[in-house]
Amino acid sequence: MKEKKQEMFEKMQERKTEVKKVRKIVAIIAVIFVLVIGIIGLIGYNYVSSALKPVDPDATKTIAVEVPIGSSLSSIAALLEEKGIIKDARVFKYYAKFNNESQFQAGNYDLTQAMTLDELIESLKTGKVYREPVFTMTIPEGFTLEQIGNVIEKKTSYTQKEFMDLVTSDEFVQQMMTNYPDLVTEAVLADTIRYDLEGYLYPATYSYFEENPSLESIVEEMVAAMNNVVKNYTDVLAEKQMTVHELLTFASLLEEEATAQTDRETIASVFYNRIDEGMPLQTDPTVLYALGSHKDRVLYEDLEVADPYNTYKNKGLPPGPIAGAGKTSIEATLNPSSTDYFYFLADKEGVNHFSKTYDEHLQKVEKYLRKAE
Incomplete structure (x- = not known):
């Protein structure tokens, strides 16, 4: 009898020990669970807090963003994240929804990474950049x-x-x-x-x-x-076997020859035709650049200046660009017209007149320039 009681007592003690162990394990698991939830919550809080702030408060560079007509809030948020204007598209979307902002205008925007979410929302609502530059x-x-x-x-x-x-x-x-x-x-x-x-x-x-x-x-x-x-023109340059330096040099000549009514593609064709025939380009802006001065009229004596940039004395393109060319001149360089012209001049009104032969060119010089003096 005593032995059975002793056995029962020992079993009860073992169960109590097991219960304590189980409770201890459950408590540890509970603590770990709470810690994990807390850590995840803290990470999430910090992430959202960071996403609500500008990407770079000191940024000054503008980033072009085009919002197409019919864009949804989700697509606009994704576009802003893709452009690096915001940190997280979902945070921007929920922030806008929380503030009952969703009616945004399509258009072209110059935005910066220094803009707050409120500034971005205001810009997209009004159709103009809310953050005014200094x-x-x-x-x-x-x-x-x-x-x-x-x-x-x-x-x-x-x-x-x-x-x-x-x-x-x-x-x-x-x-x-x-x-x-x-x-x-x-x-x-x-x-x-x-x-x-x-x-x-x-x-x-x-x-x-x-x-x-x-x-x-x-x-x-x-x-x-x-x-x-x-x-944007890497493939075209490779196809034409033209270097970037040559592109900018050629385009700068078009830019300097351009007038308000000029046809840059046709002027480009004249330059290409002259280069193909081994003729000097004979463009006055290169002479002025060689002289290092700005004159309303280039004199015959100016054409004799000994300088690598003088395209009256040297065949082909000058050593480098003579000015900064815009996109129009760059594209005209890469997509010239197909013509038989070798000469051109601009009259007093800025209208260009193109010629195939030197005699024809001289006749136009007489008609449009000398008689107009």
């Missing part, structure tokens, strides 16, 4: 580096000399070659080139969201803009 700066097509320096001097605290010192420094040129290897190549280092980065700063209107952006950032944004334009 200042804008327009670089016209056909401007040389020296002329760009003048614009920068007027719009910023930097002088033209500081600008020219930067764009002609070996260190900065090498940095641009490193950052944009498909655009700025070894071709810019030729001894005959006056300024390495001439023609490599894209003419456009730039917006700045801080009062004093660094000079380096201002210039690099212009180089980056040219890189973004030129990279």
Whole structure:
């Protein structure tokens, strides 16, 4: 009898021990579960909090975003995430829904990574960029580096000399070659080139969201803009066996020859025809660039200047661009008209007249220029 009681007692003790172990394990599992939930919640909270903030509060570069007609909130959110304007499309979508914002307008926007979600929503609602830049700066097509320096001097605290010192420094040129290897190549280092980065700063209107952006950032944004334009023509350049340097050089000639009513594709055909025939291009803007001065009229004595850029004295393209070309001139270079013209002139009204022969050209010179004097 005593033995049975002892056996029952021992079994009860074993059960109590097992129950304690089970409870201990359950408690540990519960603690781990709570910790995991807490960690996940903390990570989620931090992630959402981060996604509600601007991607880069100090960003100044604008990013072009096109919102198509009929875009849904989900597609707009996905587009903004793809462009790097926001961190998470889902957070933006739910934030907009929480604030009862969903009626956004289609259109083209220049947005920045420094914009808050509220600023983005306001921009998309009104159809215009809500975040106003501190200042804008327009670089016209056909401007040389020296002329760009003048614009920068007027719009910023930097002088033209500081600008020219930067764009002609070996260190900065090498940095641009490193950052944009498909655009700025070894071709810019030729001894005959006056300024390495001439023609490599894209003419456009730039917006700045801080009062004093660094000079380096201002210039690099212009180089980056040219890189973004030129990279669209990589396949065409390969097909034509033309380098980027040749493209920008040729396009700069069109830009400088252009008038308000000019036909750039036809002018391009004239240049190509002359190159194919081994004729010098004989374009006056290269003479002015060689002289380093701006004149309303090129004199016969100017045509004799001994300089690599003088296309009256040297056949083919000049050593490098003579100005910054816009997209229209770049595309005209790659898609010239098919003509038999070898000569052209612009009359007093800026209308171009093309000729197949030199005699025909002389007749038009007499008719449109000399008789008009």
